Amino acid sequence: MAAPNGQSGQIPVIDLSGPEQTVATELVDAATTYGFVYIKSLGQDIPVEAIDSIFALSKKFFSSPIEEKEPCKIQENNRGWVGMHAETLDPKTQRWMGDFKEAMNLGGFLDGKAQQPLPPVFEDHEPELYAFQKYCQTMMNKILDLFAVGLEVSSPTEGSKYFSNRHGPEPTPCTLRLLHYPTLPSNIEIQPKVDIRAGAHSDYGSITLLFQRPGQPGLEILPPSSSTTPPEWTPVPVFPPGTESDPSPPILVNIGDLLSYWTNNLFKSTVHRVVFPAGGKEAAEDRYSIAYFGHPIGETVLEAVPSEKTKALAGKGDSGVKAMTAHEHLMSRLKATYLGMYKDEGDEKEK
Ligand SMILES: O=C(O)CCC(=O)C(=O)O
Numbered sequence: 049m050a051a052p053n054g055q056s057g058q059i060p061v062i063d064l065s066g067p068e069q070t071v072a073t074e075l076v077d078a079a080t081t082y083g084f085v086y087i088k089s090l091g092q093d094i095p096v097e098a099i100d101s102i103f104a105l106s107k108k109f110f111s112s113p114i115e116e117k118e119p120c121k122i123q124e125n126n127r128g129w130v131g132m133h134a135e136t137l138d139p140k141t142q143r144w145m146g147d148f149k150e151a152m153n154l155g156g157f158l159d160g161k162a163q164q165p166l167p168p169v170f171e172d173h174e175p176e177l178y179a180f181q182k183y184c185q186t187m188m189n190k191i192l193d194l195f196a197v198g199l200e201v202s203s204p205t206e207g208s209k210y211f212s213n214r215h216g217p218e219p220t221p222c223t224l225r226l227l228h229y230p231t232l233p234s235n236i237e238i239q240p241k242v243d244i245r246a247g248a249h250s251d252y253g254s255i256t257l258l259f260q261r262p263g264q265p266g267l268e269i270l271p272p273s274s275s276t277t278p279p280e281w282t283p284v285p286v287f288p289p290g291t292e293s294d295p296s297p298p299i300l301v302n303i304g305d306l307l308s309y310w311t312n313n314l315f316k317s318t319v320h321r322v323v324f325p326a327g328g329k330e331a332a333e334d335r336y337s338i339a340y341f342g343h344p345i346g347e348t349v350l351e352a353v354p355s356e357k358t359k360a361l362a363g364k365g366d367s368g369v370k371a372m373t374a375h376e377h378l379m380s381r382l383k384a385t386y387l388g389m390y391k392d393e394g395d396e397k398e399k
């Protein structure tokens with residue numbers, strides 16, 4: 049259930065163990081108003097120890113020598129290691145140097161095996177990485193089912209599985225991404241407007257699960273419905289009010305461009321970024337986060353969802369969903385971020 053909080057503009061905190069209908073309604077409200085929601089992390093969906101140990105593994109990987117990372121460099125399939133400054137999520141605003149971050153993208157496993165080269169530090173940990181990916185996939189599907197309940201999707205054959213059925217069997221097209229934002233050497237002065245850990249962007253897929261660590265803040269959103277014009281960057285705390293004594297920070301869930309498109313913009317794909325903390329002890333910490341980017345299978349045709357709630361929006365200045373596949377949707381977004389890397393495949397459709 050949503051945690052009571054008196055402040056407006058605050059992303060709701062939901063406990064998925066509440067009554068299904070209530071939770072489903074609250075999730076749909078959060079997706080519609082904020083595009084972001086916190087899910088309490090009490091170990092029911094993903095054991096706290098599993099989250100802690102993936103973070104420990106991530107730290108080990110990012111501190112390993114570059115010679116061990118190089119052979120796993122990112123490929124056209126979007127799997128692999130992305131070095132510092134290799135990505136510029138917001139090229140209009142950022143200086144030439146790109147994001148102050150490093151990342152490792154793990155694509156879907158098949159029968160417990162990664163479908164990409166793994167660095168030596170991961171070799172003995174394949175079962176653990178696979179188990180974590182499965183936890184994320186299961187939680188993602190649970191949230192997608194609750195969205196279908198909240199949207200009153202009326203599909204006689206699929207019911208609440210309308211979205212999750214389209215997220216497919218193994219290997220999943222979803223990406224598990226480990227992220228590391230290092231602290232800058234003390235001789236480098238941060239220019240807060242241009243030096244950004246992750247530039248302003250919205251996510252591409254259906255939903256993203258985001259795991260954060262205590263004492264490592266920096267995420268900010270541009271709230272879609274804001275009382276200020278233009279909207280102001282709003283910090284997203286690691287432990288929002290009411291969760292301070294939870295065993296692990298709540299898991300953030302945000303809507304990506306594809307699900308926003310699929311729901312006729314009812315769900316908001318909210319722009320977010322990661323900044324260097326302004327000062328104090330937290331400014332001296334590296335930030336580690338883990339994102340699970342949910343995607344439907346590539347051949348999924350994004351046609352109108354059988355829900356009166358989303359259909360009602362088509363025609364209100366909105367032309368409705370034009371059939372395109374999930375793969376076409378994703379390629380158009382990837383090309384915009386990785387500049388030259390995806391030039392060959394068809395025309396760019398949208399930014
Ligand atoms: O590290 C974070 O908190 C956010 C990462 C993010 O937004 C992304 O990788 O899409």
Ligand SMILES: [Fe+2]
Pocket residue numbers: 249250251320
């Ligand atoms: Fe993101």
